[in-house]
Amino acid sequence: MTVLLFAVLGAAAGAGAHRLVARLAGRHPPRGVCEAAAAAGGAVAVLATATAPGAAAVAALIWWCVCLSAADLSARRLPNVLTVPGAAVVLAVAAGAGHAAPALAGAVLLAGPYLLAHLAAPRSLGAGDVKLAAGLGAAAGANGAAAWTTVALLPPLLTAAAGAVVVGAGWVRAHRRPRGVVLPHGPSMCAAAVAAVLAAG
Structure with a gap:
C-alpha cells in the first residue's frame, strides 16, 4: 500500500516537474517521461x-534529479533555481539527520574538481554542473564514502558510454561522425547519485 501511495504521489510530482521544466527550460520534455520516472522513483x-x-527524502532527491535531468536533456542547461536551492535543501536535511560534516565534505570535494574542470574548459563543462555537483556530493557524502566514490567516478563513464552510442548511431545512419552534438552531463550525475543513495539504503 505504501509503495502504491508513493508511486501515485510520485506521478503527481512528476506532472509538476514536467510543467516546471517546460517553464524554466522553455521546452516541454517528452510527455509522460517525468511522470513515469518520478512514479518509479517513489516506489523504489x-x-x-x-x-x-527516509523514503520521503530519497523520493524527493529522485524528483529533484528528474527535474534536473529533464531540463538538461531538453535545453542543455541546469537552471540555478533548481541547482542552488536543491543543494541547500540537501545540506539542511543531512544536517537534520546528523550528517552535516560528511555532507559538507562531500559537497566541497566533488564540486572542487568540477569547478577546476569548468575553469579549464567552460564549453565542455558548464557552471550548472559545478553547482549540481555540490548538491549531489552532499547527498552522497551523507550516505558514506562508497556512495561518494560512486558519484565521483561513475558519471564520466556514463557520459562516455552515451557518447559512444551517439557516435555509433551516427556512423550507422550516415557513415560519419555526427557533428554539433552536445551531450548533457547532468543526467549521468543524477543517475549515479540516485544509484549510490539507493545502494546505501
Whole structure:
C-alpha cells in the first residue's frame, strides 16, 4: 500500500516537474517521461529504505534529479533555481539527520574538481554542473564514502558510454561522425547519485 501511495504521489510530482521544466527550460520534455520516472522513483524509494521519512527524502532527491535531468536533456542547461536551492535543501536535511560534516565534505570535494574542470574548459563543462555537483556530493557524502566514490567516478563513464552510442548511431545512419552534438552531463550525475543513495539504503 505504501509503495502504491508513493508511486501515485510520485506521478503527481512528476506532472509538476514536467510543467516546471517546460517553464524554466522553455521546452516541454517528452510527455509522460517525468511522470513515469518520478512514479518509479517513489516506489523504489519505499522499497530501498526502512522508514517513511527516509523514503520521503530519497523520493524527493529522485524528483529533484528528474527535474534536473529533464531540463538538461531538453535545453542543455541546469537552471540555478533548481541547482542552488536543491543543494541547500540537501545540506539542511543531512544536517537534520546528523550528517552535516560528511555532507559538507562531500559537497566541497566533488564540486572542487568540477569547478577546476569548468575553469579549464567552460564549453565542455558548464557552471550548472559545478553547482549540481555540490548538491549531489552532499547527498552522497551523507550516505558514506562508497556512495561518494560512486558519484565521483561513475558519471564520466556514463557520459562516455552515451557518447559512444551517439557516435555509433551516427556512423550507422550516415557513415560519419555526427557533428554539433552536445551531450548533457547532468543526467549521468543524477543517475549515479540516485544509484549510490539507493545502494546505501
